[in-house]
Amino acid sequence: MADPVAVAGVGYTRFSRASGRPVLDLAADAAVAACADAGLPLHEVDGIASHMVGADSENAQAVGTALALPGLRLVLDLNQAGHAPCNLLGHVAAAVASGHARHVLIFRALNGRSGPKVGSARFPGRGGQFRYPIGYDAYPMYIAMWARRYLHETGQDARDLAAVAIAHREYAVRNERAVRRTPLDLDGYFASPLVVDPFRAADCTTEVDGACALLVTTLERARDLRRPPVRVAAAAYRAGPRPGLDIGDHVLTEDYTRNFTDLLRDELFGRAGVTPADVDVACVYDCFTSAVLMSLDGLGLCERGGAGELVRSGLLPINPHGGLLGEGYLHGMNTLAEAVLQVQGRGGDRQAARHDVAVVTSGALMDGSAAVLTADR
């Protein structure tokens, strides 16, 4: 029998440019904070799941040791980047639902600013020999390659990228955790220097040092804990055919105008028992502005090509934390955590008025994951 599963708490460290601390300490601090948020004694944790790129973090075993846990029933270490958070949530939810583990921490921790930078690090894998030696050597280039074609085919342009950057900054101004809080307007956007055309600096996330963790358990247990339970209504991962030899290899993908959200939308909403029209809050992966537009399209939250207009309209709260663009690049674990806070009604100055149903995405291109979180009612 599968038990309903919930997120019971979230925890963060400060996001900074230089933590001055080992990643293991950041991970442990965020994990302790998530348990304290939920009101769960640390020693009841029996599972840990995480992801890293290359060796930029610590594995679950190490964090279990640092937390002095009496035992572990589940460890899961994915070598994935921003496509991992909702994917981890899906695996963890399945394990909790089936009784394989009961209280599982999901975390992402890294010194992403002062340590190795993912955006320009060399990814492991066989596709790199065709990219790095020619100067096609950083993640913004790959997303930009898709963005130009996507904007062209959907009749959108740089003003739609600008709309995303501006809306996210407005939210970030209201979020104390955010690292980028200087207000941004259209003139400011177009004054921002080009990095990889069509992207300006304002289109790109900001790498930070920090950690973020979530505590997942059964809905039944979560109801006895300190915070309102957030139901994991559905989670899904999808890769299409020929997703490539590594996370930067996309020459085998034919269509750069539709990402993984197009592939998983029906499955995700179908399993959650809701439709895109029911979504109150969208927490959409935004390493770069175009990923938001493409994912809003793919999730069916607007007509294809209408994503920029949806963002400008302000009708749907999108990334109330300011996104990875504003809050900082915790690879979308913070985007998942924000969805939890929003459904719980703990968003403070940035809280969405209606917040019973949140959709969350992790990833930008060929493959990725997503989840639907709902209030417990």
Next chain:
Amino acid sequence: MRTPCPSPTGPPEADPDSGPFWAALRERRVVLQRCAACARLRFPPMGRCPWCADPRSTREEVHAVGSVYSWVVVHRAFRPEFAADVPYVVATVDLDAGPRLALRLERPAGIGFGSRVHPVFHRHADWTELRMALDG
């Protein structure tokens, strides 16, 4: 000698699958694999066909002309080796023969979607890079 973590931007670390591709570039030829089962040309080189999973393939020289699918203009170099090159263009090019490649594009003035391109063999000290240039 190969190291476990190759230098980010050094010469391409040829492997048994990619060796013939890099070797042919040194002779100013583009050699790709063709699946012996479904007859598709493929790139990157690999042991099985990513369309049909068949392990049998042959290698053949292709006429490497094609059209631009998308492109980026790099204004900020991410490694010092490329600082002198900015701004430079990287394009995804669909070869008329089938496969898509990501390549540096020389003389990109006037580039657009579908622009026709042809190969330029750019010599480095110890390897040859396949670049493209706009026709005309």
